[in-house]
Amino acid sequence: MPETITKAAKQPAKAPKAKTQAQGSVTHKQTPQTPRKTGRPSKYDPEIARIICEQLSEGVPLRQICRENDGFPAWRTVYDWMGKDPALSASIARARDIGYDALAEECLLIADTPQFGQKQVMSDEGATTTIEDMLGHRKLQIETRLKLLAKFHPTKYGDLTTTRLFDIIRNLEMKTRAGTA
Numbered sequence: 001m002p003e004t005i006t007k008a009a010k011q012p013a014k015a016p017k018a019k020t021q022a023q024g025s026v027t028h029k030q031t032p033q034t035p036r037k038t039g040r041p042s043k044y045d046p047e048i049a050r051i052i053c054e055q056l057s058e059g060v061p062l063r064q065i066c067r068e069n070d071g072f073p074a075w076r077t078v079y080d081w082m083g084k085d086p087a088l089s090a091s092i093a094r095a096r097d098i099g100y101d102a103l104a105e106e107c108l109l110i111a112d113t114p115q116f117g118q119k120q121v122m123s124d125e126g127a128t129t130t131i132e133d134m135l136g137h138r139k140l141q142i143e144t145r146l147k148l149l150a151k152f153h154p155t156k157y158g159d160l161t162t163t164r165l166f167d168i169i170r171n172l173e174m175k176t177r178a179g180t181a
Contacts, residue, residue, distance in 0.1 A: 044081050048072055049088055056095035059102035100153050107142045111172065114138075135173050 048071075055065045066075045073081075082089040114133040121128045149157035 044085070049078075049081065049091070052078060053091050053095040056092060057098040057102070059099040059106065062092075097153070100149055100157065103145050103149055104157065107145050110138050110141050110145075133176055135176060139173075 051069070052062070052065055052072075056062060062078060063075045066072045066078065078092075082092060115138055116131050117134045117137070119130050119132055121130065146157070
């Protein structure tokens with residue numbers, strides 16, 4: 001008698017699928033796994049840390065330092081380094097404090113140094129271009145720095161935003177309008 005092989009006999013039997021939690025009980029054991037660390041391992045470099053501290057003490061923000069220097073880590077990596085190394089954290093805190101003073105000195109420099117630019121005035125006769133001191137721009141530069149300083153170090157710079165430097169700017173504006181500056 002000829003043998004006939006059915007389709008079902010050719011295929012191996014399949015194992016039943018495991019039920020998910022939504023379907024009912026789970027047939028396979030679930031073992032908790034430790035999360036794998038992804039990315040490159042961070043390598044602390046004392047020379048990079050020294051350069052970061054130098055630039056912070058000149059008033060340059062950390063994000064700008066990390067963004068503009070080739071081979072430097074991301075700013076988050078620097079914070080990771082600080083979390084692992086209290087000495088580095090203290091060095092960066094000292095450098096930032098010195099950098100705040102550099103920003104305050106920069107405010108005085110901006111206030112004392114005129115910045116000339118072109119101003120175009122439209123009238124019925126046409127456009128007239130004049131060259132004059134950009135007081136509004138200088139005032140904005142100083143205000144921005146002072147507000148940042150007040151946020152960064154309120155006990156040391158909090159009252160500067162409302163006192164001396166604004167008086168200097170106001171006096172400069174009045175002198176320029178009067179033509180005596």
